[in-house]
Amino acid sequence: MSKKTLLNSKDIEIILHRLACELIENHNDFSNTVLIGLQPRGTFLANRLTALLKNEYGIKDLKLGLLDITFYRDDFRRRDSPLAATSTKIDFLIEDKKVVIIDDVLFSGRSIRAALTAIQSFGRPENIELLVLIDRRFSRHLPIQPNYKGRQVDAINEEKVLVSWKETHKKDAVYIEQK
Amino acid sequence: MDQLSVEHLLGIKYLKTTDIDLIFKTADHFKEVINRPIKKVPSLRDITIANLFFENSTRTKLSFELAEKRLSADVINFSASQSSVKKGETLIDTVNNILSMKVDIVVMRHGNVGAGVFLSKHVNAKIINAGDGTHEHPTQALLDSYSIREKLGSVKGKKILIVGDILHSRVALSNIFALQLQGAQVKVCGPTTLIPKYITSLGVEVENNLKKALEWCDVANVLRVQHERMDIKYFPSTREYTQLFGINKEILDNLGKRIVIMHPGPINRGVEITSEVADSDQSIILNQVENGVAVRMAVIYLLAQQIKR
Numbered sequence: 001m002s003k004k005t006l007l008n009s010k011d012i013e014i015i016l017h018r019l020a021c022e023l024i025e026n027h028n029d030f031s032n033t034v035l036i037g038l039q040p041r042g043t044f045l046a047n048r049l050t051a052l053l054k055n056e057y058g059i060k061d062l063k064l065g066l067l068d069i070t071f072y073r074d075d076f077r078r079r080d081s082p083l084a085a086t087s088t089k090i091d092f093l094i095e096d097k098k099v100v101i102i103d104d105v106l107f108s109g110r111s112i113r114a115a116l117t118a119i120q121s122f123g124r125p126e127n128i129e130l131l132v133l134i135d136r137r138f139s140r141h142l143p144i145q146p147n148y149k150g151r152q153v154d155a156i157n158e159e160k161v162l163v164s165w166k167e168t169h170k171k172d173a174v175y176i177e178q179k
Numbered sequence: 180m181d182q183l184s185v186e187h188l189l190g191i192k193y194l195k196t197t198d199i200d201l202i203f204k205t206a207d208h209f210k211e212v213i214n215r216p217i218k219k220v221p222s223l224r225d226i227t228i229a230n231l232f233f234e235n236s237t238r239t240k241l242s243f244e245l246a247e248k249r250l251s252a253d254v255i256n257f258s259a260s261q262s263s264v265k266k267g268e269t270l271i272d273t274v275n276n277i278l279s280m281k282v283d284i285v286v287m288r289h290g291n292v293g294a295g296v297f298l299s300k301h302v303n304a305k306i307i308n309a310g311d312g313t314h315e316h317p318t319q320a321l322l323d324s325y326s327i328r329e330k331l332g333s334v335k336g337k338k339i340l341i342v343g344d345i346l347h348s349r350v351a352l353s354n355i356f357a358l359q360l361q362g363a364q365v366k367v368c369g370p371t372t373l374i375p376k377y378i379t380s381l382g383v384e385v386e387n388n389l390k391k392a393l394e395w396c397d398v399a400n401v402l403r404v405q406h407e408r409m410d411i412k413y414f415p416s417t418r419e420y421t422q423l424f425g426i427n428k429e430i431l432d433n434l435g436k437r438i439v440i441m442h443p444g445p446i447n448r449g450v451e452i453t454s455e456v457a458d459s460d461q462s463i464i465l466n467q468v469e470n471g472v473a474v475r476m477a478v479i480y481l482l483a484q485q486i487k488r
Contacts, residue, residue, distance in 0.1 A: 071212065071220035071480075082181040082484050085208040093216065121217040 002178050006161070007151060009172040015150040019131060020052045022148050023100065030062050033098040038115055039068040039086040042103035044165040045133055049102065065090035072114040095123035104163045106132040109144035134161050134174060183481050187306040189295045190315035191356035199361060203325055205477035206470070213249060213472055223252035226483050228284045229277050232309070233259040236288055238444050238468065239309050239319070243286050246475035255282070270294065274302050283486055284479065305482045313347050313408065319443050320353035322474040324361060326467045327398055330439055335362035340392050342424060343402030343451050346373045347409070350443045351402060355383055368392040369424060372413040389424050393434055400441040401426055401452050417450055427453045431461065439463055
């Protein structure tokens with residue numbers, strides 16, 4: 001099993017700044033926009049981007065919610081190991097808001113499909129966009145594409161993309177691992 | 180561990196502490212779900228649940244039905260009063276007929292002790308016991324413990340008093356098992372005739388003086404006198420029962436501490452509890468009802484997770 005570094009911490013920092021700038025281009029002061037991080041792994045990226053937008057780019061009223069999609073997944077009872085839910089924290093309505101869903105890796109698109117259903121429980125948004133750090137091309141099961149992506153990867157199905165964050169693994173990095 | 184150790188929910192006595200923890204953790208998530216603008220999740224889209232109530236119920240039946248619908252399951256209801264049971268059909272025949280319509284989970288209330296256990300051995304479906312005679316009512320005990328945990332932070336080490344008709348109460352027995360499993364101390368209080376003879380063998384203390392018992396406890400779970408299950412007279416009059424075991428504001432105000440008041444319903448106002456107490460801010464009776472839906476969603480969700488197609 002070999003592990004190749006795809007992005008180091010410097011690369012990730014540059015990418016985060018670029019993603020923040022792309023978001024600002026489309027959402028200005030974020031007065032009508034909310035960011036939704038997908039539990040569990042998308043929340044690190046969402047928190048990091050929120051901090052960056054607030055501290056480096058002076059965005060004041062930034063709303064960030066965390067969404068758990070466990071109860072909306074389409075593989076309930078089809079997996080060998082049971083799914084454990086994490087918490088949802090969305091203390092605002094998303095009615096008529098622009099929503100940006102944030103996740104770390106876009107693979108089959110099924111998590112995003114579940115998130116699109118889940119988000120409807122909080123109102124009818126004006127539109128929904130998708131931001132991911134890694135877009136694994138050629139592995140989609142559904143017609144879902146990101147609006148903002150950190151890096152596109154042509155990994156084959158036998159390969160696994162691992163994202164590690166400072167908060168949990170002491171350093172920021174993205175690896176590709178051969179199974 | 181993210182899976183229950185049991186295949187059916189027949190009684191609290193079959194559960195482990197880890198099962199209760201898992202149910203409560205899952206219920207926390209569902210409590211958040213049922214407070215959303217849209218209170219429904221699609222998890223159980225392809226599951227069919229039959230609610231079989233051979234005994235009357237309003238609260239439990241509504242609570243189960245709501246929990247099932249909030250999980251997007253298909254629901255069929257059955258009450259014994261409108262069924263072929265009256266025409267002489269046996270329990271297994273009734274249930275097997277319903278199961279041949281492809282039902283995955285059966286929620287059953289029955290007047291006979293052990294009806295759920297019996298059914299689980301003979302039919303191919305998940306069984307949830309919604310009360311069997313004077314034996315167990317596991318989901319009620321779970322939601323009671325969940326409500327105590329929500330109000331006081333934890334159940335462990337708390338002193339819980341169960342007041343009233345212990346003899347005919349399935350809520351009392353399930354609560355005793357559930358509370359002891361989670362490390363609480365349990366005492367019961369009521370007329371000697373309504374306390375089972377061997378209850379102390381379960382590690383439960385008995386106190387006949389209501390005032391002393393209330394002074395001891397952190398939480399008092401007040402039960403109704405079940406006149407419909409009494410074949411003989413167990414106490415002289417309802418008025419005398421109320422004087423000796425009825426909870427009123429005066430007795431609570433003289434305790435020197437604030438205790439939490441619970442009641443599984445239905446309440447006989449002015450008998451075991453006065454309206455003033457039932458509607459006071461010490462009472463968590465309505466929280467119990469809300470938590471009932473979340474806890475039942477968790478139980479159904481966790482059992483459904485084990486169904487493989």
